[in-house]
Amino acid sequence: MRVLVIGAGPAGTRCATRLAARVPGAEVTLLGAEAALPYDRVRLSQLLTGESDIPGLITHELAALAAAGVRFRPGTAVAAIDRAARAVRTARGEVLAYDRLVLALGSSALRLPLPGGDLPGVLAYRDLDDVRAMLRLAAPGGRAVVIGGGLLGLEAAVGLAARGQRVTVVHALDWPMERQLDRVAGGLLAGRLGGRGIAFAMPAKTMAIEGTGQVEAVRLDDGRALPADLVVQAVGVRPNAALAAAAGLPVGRGIVVDDAMRTADPAIYAIGECAEHAGRTIGLVAPALQQAEVAVQSIAGEAAARWRPAADAAALKVSGTAVWSAGDIAGEAEAITLHDDDAEHYRRLFLREDRLVGCVLYGDTADAGYYLDLIGSGRPVAPIRHSLVFGAALQPVAA
Ligand SMILES: Cc1cc2nc3c(=O)[nH]c(=O)nc-3n(C[C@H](O)[C@H](O)[C@H](O)COP(=O)(O)OP(=O)(O)OC[C@H]3O[C@@H](n4cnc5c(N)ncnc54)[C@H](O)[C@@H]3O)c2cc1C
Known part of the structure; x- marks a missing residue:
């Protein structure tokens, strides 16, 4: 064959x-x-x-x-x-x-149909050639703008900052990674990345990319122009x-x-x-x-071969920043929240009909496997509800 x-x-x-x-x-x-x-x-x-x-x-x-x-x-x-x-x-x-x-x-990678979107220095983030192009353009002290504050955009921003770029992330919503994080966790993350020198223009929309023969700035809907030697579009x-x-x-x-x-x-x-x-x-x-x-x-001829989707789980791969999310965090649901301000630990569990359907962990992701298993199995959580938010360590062995 x-x-x-x-x-x-x-x-x-x-x-x-x-x-x-x-x-x-x-x-x-x-x-x-x-x-x-x-x-x-x-x-x-x-x-x-x-x-x-x-x-x-x-x-x-x-x-x-x-x-x-x-x-x-x-x-x-x-x-x-x-x-x-x-x-x-x-x-x-x-x-x-x-x-x-x-x-x-x-x-x-999608590219926004923006004026100036095809100027040299405007890149996507999908493959090895894209990273090679970013590294060629990312001279220390240069300015980079990342359009899109999703998971990929943030990883691009952190990478470029690590290469000595002054980075601004332009994001259309009020907090980054809104598909994986709720507002509180997103706000904590933006604060943490801000501490590493990554600026956020948020909420903001990009209207145009400007430059003569090479990208020079990103124009926002509020009229601001963000100077840029390099623009990464991470918009889906x-x-x-x-x-x-x-x-x-x-x-x-x-x-x-x-x-x-x-x-x-x-x-x-x-x-x-x-x-x-x-x-x-x-x-x-x-x-x-x-x-x-x-x-x-x-x-191979196995008639029983079947793919069944499981709950999605995603983590931000940025050292020193533990962020993890799984399942459905957007639909109607009851929520249980634990927030330790000083330690910058936050977790929010989303429950529907006595089942865990989604989860956001910020700062401490040690219980990610435990919660993912609960979401995947669809086990009723009523018997452990009072201690669920504290994670696996506080559960009876049989739970
Ligand atoms: C920077 C980055 C970070 C990521 N981080 C994570 C993460 O932390 N966790 C996670 O789960 N996922 C992550 N992802 C997503 C993950 O990489 C993708 O889900 C995964 O690569 C999908 O695999 P795939 O084989 O379906 O497609 P791809 O990896 O896109 O591979 C498809 C390949 O097909 C080739 N191809 C396309 N058309 C043709 C053609 N006509 N002829 C021949 N070849 C062709 C393409 O060139 C490509 O090499 C990340 C993605 C990126 C870009």
Whole structure:
């Protein structure tokens, strides 16, 4: 069986190596548009701060892939899928046949359609080339503006500050990371990052990026111009679904798949951030890897292969700042809060119908696993409600 896996991010690489191990006689080829060996995208933030170097990010060397039975071709973007011929065409015009095709195309960073948005010095934050470009431009003492105060924007801001940049984060809402944090935790985080020299323009909207031949400033809706030698847009992502749409596969926000991660064409699977399952796309690495495993099982002929979404959990990877959040923190819910002002510890639990549905931890995240387990299991929490906010240590062993 010839299996082509397109996209050498975490989902595609996991899928290719597991397939080669699981399916005897499978000829597995992994095609990646990026020139690099498969690397840990999640750790790009450590590369930016200087806590890691590029070799430290590589997850699979060429020899290891070959030994695992995977033929890896970097710098090979796929331009079209011919479903009738069961073949793909690469951007260089090469035609490669498949019996099973796995699309692991990830997402692309969104760019706001702003005047000046394509000036040199305006960057996205998605891949190794983006970080290389930031490091080239980030001369110590320079000024950087990060548009977007979500998780990625804050990690970019901290990384650039670590490189000696004077950084301002422009965020449209009243507090950063509003998808993961409530107002109190977001305010604490903004204060902590402010102490490290990162300024916030918040709430504020970017109206234009200004400069002559190179970015010079970011213009806000209140009229202010923030001087900038470098602008990073961290305003969200769009699943890469165009290749599948052009091949006539159903596409919503992502490539539509069933529980086994199969598209409408039984020979074609989609996994990771490019896939849309039950109307939802994912944005984290853990579910992307689980989806890869499910696709492998299905291709290996296991009829029971099913992907079931679990509660999302996200942590900010900034040393000295413990921030973690999981589940639903936005819907109607009862809340239990613990706030130790002096220690800068804060936690808020969200309960619905006697179940823990969401959680925000700031300052002390040691109980993250405990709460994630409670959210995932949906166990009733009434018997331990009085002590729930104090975490695992205060619970009876059976709880
Ligand atoms: C800086 C940063 C920090 C992050 N931190 C975290 C974190 O702490 N925790 C977490 O869970 N998630 C984090 N994420 C998100 C996480 O990286 C993604 O969820 C994960 O990478 C998704 O994996 P994927 O394989 O689906 O897609 P991707 O990693 O995007 O990989 C897709 C690959 O497919 C390639 N491709 C696309 N089109 C083609 C084509 N036509 N032909 C060939 N190749 C193609 C792309 O070049 C890319 O290399 C972070 C992301 C970034 C950018």
